[in-house]
Amino acid sequence: MAVSPTSSSCLELSISMPGFTSSPPLNSSGGEGGCTVKDLDMNQVPSGADEEWITASMEDEEESSNGGPPRKKLRLTKEQSRLLEESFRQNHTLNPKQKEALAMQLKLRPRQVEVWFQNRRARSKLKQTEMECEYLKRWFGSLTEQNRRLQREVEELRAMKVGPPTVISPHSCEPLPASTLSMCPRCERVTSTAHDKGPTRATTITTTATLSAKGPVLHSRQPSSTAC
DNA sequence: TATTTCCCGCGGTTTACTTCA
DNA sequence: AATGAAGTAAACCGCGGGAAA
Secondary structure: OOOOOOOOOOOOOOOOOOOOOOOOOOOOOOOOOOOOOOOOOOOOOOOOOHHHHHHHHHHHHHHHHOOOOOOOOOOOOHHHHHHHHHHHHHOOOOOHHHHHHHHHHHOOOHHHHHHHHHHHHHHHHHHHHHHHHHHHHHHHHHHHHHHHHHHHHHHHHHHHOOOOOOEEOOOOOOEEOOOOOEEOOOOOOEEEEEEOOOOOOEEEEEEEEEEEOOEEEEEEEEEEOOOO
16 A cells, blocks of 8 residues: 655744733834834844854853753754755755855854754655555545445345346456455456346446545445446 | 764753643 | 743754665
8 A cells, every 4th residue: 555645844933922822012113014022032132143142052052962961952943944844845855065054144053953854754754654644544444344245245245146146257257256356457446346236237236446546535335237 | 793982863861931710 | 011831943963774984
């Protein structure tokens, strides 16, 4: 079975600004084109000297990584997230040169870019796994339903059984047991052929279950005289 | 060819922070 | 307004695989 869900997962990154939820916006241009509270970010320094602030935060992080004060968590700006997402769409992994360039462009350390890509891949994989899980659940549900229906059909066919032969093969025109259900090797249809009280009127019941990219699709029971 | 070293990705986990009831 | 639970994402850790020496 080939499960190939669409992998166009685009996870949204939330940008938040701790400590500013109840304070007035730092940037007073809160209207259109301006910066809402949600647009603001920890990386943004109130005074506007954000490069220095980021540099300082990097130093803090490096210090915290070797036993210093507890690490502070960097929050990426919207623009940083956008660029990272963009490059992730192009490539899910980065070579050292790309990583360096992207880090430079984003004013982040290469390690941060690397970590972001790792986490992004993990999120992507998680989402895909969830989709596959959903897909399999639906498939299981429809198979169960199909199974139930086929069981009913078997019962019906058995009930119709008057005396042998009651079922005629559409291919060989040979008599078959009423309970015979077979899978057509060509079109992969589950078919059962019932003889409707008498050798001249044969009703062929065809039930098919196929899988599409969107999920399992069940074709409903349809009488047909030309199965396969 | 076998061993060692280095690098990288991954799975799992921790932690800082946000959101919501 | 305060608070705790749940959720999210950045960062870390340890391990294994592949490539180069």
